[in-house]
Amino acid sequence: MLLLGERPAYVDQLTDRLKKLATKLFEDLPKGEAITLKGTNDLYSLESSENLFIVQYGNLSGYHQDQLALYYEAGDLIGLTECYQLPSLRVAVEDHADVVQYSANTILRYVNETKERQAIWNSYLITLMTIFQDAFGRNHLSSTQPSTGFLNFEPGQVIINQGDDAHDVFTILQGKADVFVDEVKVGEVLTDEIFGAMAVFTGEQRSATVKAVEHCTVLAVPQEEFITLIKSHPQTTMTLIENMARQIKALNSQIQ
Template identity: 40%
Template sequence: MYLPGKTSEDVNQLLQRLRQLTNVLLEDFACEQQAITLEAVENLYELFDRDQLFLIQDGMLHFSRNGQNLASFEEGDIVGVTASFDMSTPILRTDEYVELIPFDRDRFLRHVYSDKRRQHYWSHYLICQNALLLDYLADLVKEDTRPTAGFQNLEPGDVIIRQGDSADLVYTIIQGEADVFVDDVNVGTIGEEEVFGAMAVFTGEPRSATVIASSNCTIMAVPQEDFASLIEAQPQAALNLIENLARRITMMNQQLIDKGES
């Protein structure tokens, strides 16, 4: 069996164990049918009864759902176990040449259960296959659901965002304060629970200001695509953002007034 992407050492060990168990289970089992060759098969079990299992002699078959290959089976693999018990399962397909030896499910199971040693290995085979898929799924879920809100601890003078840079993160100060600079002029401060950096993220424009920690700070950085989910989960964050924007607009208006009067 081949699993796409980078696999962990645990998954690789289970793959190796599965191959060893397959070889043991097939010892002394006589396949009565001749090998068959197929090419560009969209669904193997549209061509064969579901009580058929297959040993791959050459080529590959793919577990596929919605046009996506989830796993691939190669030479020496037994395929069709779940399908042969009428379980809901992805289809088995291939775009290329494959050579298979078909054999009857019930005859194979009689072979397995006629020997206590093979019964033992058959149990191991099923458990190993289940553990393999669970481990692989756990790796995928871990990768896909890694925390998207990154927490950073900063010291005074550390730059959080820089004027002119591209924007892809929205920030919240959890603890501490930061100064805001436009063209190297201090135009304000940001305090605890204030959200900043959102406007450039959503407008696609470069950062309009530089923000530098003025004290020891803990900040949370959230990617744009996850900010909406954060707002849904924590409505207070939306209220804080609106209040911050209103305060900054008032501050900028006052600065314009002051400049006009000077």
Template identity: 35%
Template structure:
């Protein structure tokens, strides 16, 4: 994904991760799509655009324009989702076209999501994809407006021993562990671990409470962080996110129980 705004290196890293998640999700769903060719677009959406379908870019690129301005460019291997297509009001709509044409594969959004909901692994991939996508969009937004003091999305690298979350701090973000392993510590006692693909930090963010535990990188960790307001909106619009979040919370409870058994032994 390319943005008109000048963005930092973490945007490139997020974009690479987004493509990897798209490929993994398509493999997990394993659903045949409908190939289609898109010609150059003068205005509006590309010919054949349907808000009830997902589109994966197989060749070429798609542009996203808002109020006549180019916002970003989607590249080969990325997916266009219908819930980012704006609405029917011309002034508020986002339009997707192509400058030089593109080859796409179209998937029925309803059938695709039905397949996702049938597979817990696909649900986790879908949730990670949405979080990563939210990070990309928020980076584009923050790069296009003046900086403020509020929380902004990001992609962080933590070396072993570095603190990702500190117990007692305010909860401004929800995190997704892209790559790496971290340990969870409460009152200086290790009580659990966080591994690839897990969402963490959500409980405090959703309940408006301070952080109840410290999370410290055990290996080099690549972490996507999303402001809590954006994560709340994500949950409201995508019920699959709740399922994935519950799985991660259940895993955390299992890990905590294992640690308690070990301490008692």
């Protein structure tokens, strides 16, 4: 999972530990039912609290009192607090998500079958609790920007407009878009590419218009959140540099 907001390095170490524990814990888990969840603002308003889900692919978010708190990632287990009927984050599914579904009883029986699994399970739960305890202890949720989130665009719709003020950085999670300067196409933005960062960093107005070519799911991240993200996830910086290099190369080819 990816928690939003500024956080110390040890929190990322905890989330990495959680991933490793989950991988080890569920490596022998019997095959569950692979399903695709439809887009919804509240997963458990549609699903039984007796169902648990292991994320395979897709955009799922956790909300606390309508405030975006985290993004779920592949390998994350969703639904533990629901199955125990405890206060829970509201889980939203953007567009669709591929998951493996299990009954809560199946998971709980499995993790208690051997002492080794019980030990890993206890470590998993303690690590998960520590992550959330730390987030709440640092008032993480109160500082999360509510404007961060997923946006949908149909073919031809403008994602960003040349000349507008820049406040957000964007990533296309699904689909592709074309880039125009003075109504002349100068490039394209593909899935997983970051765009709109230059104007945010320089404080200038948008230098280009970006239009969806096909249905696009876009993640919008406010400037402050994006700066926090590149500080805590160096790979994001590398992706940004690669995207910019590709765009510069495309512009050079247009000039030649």
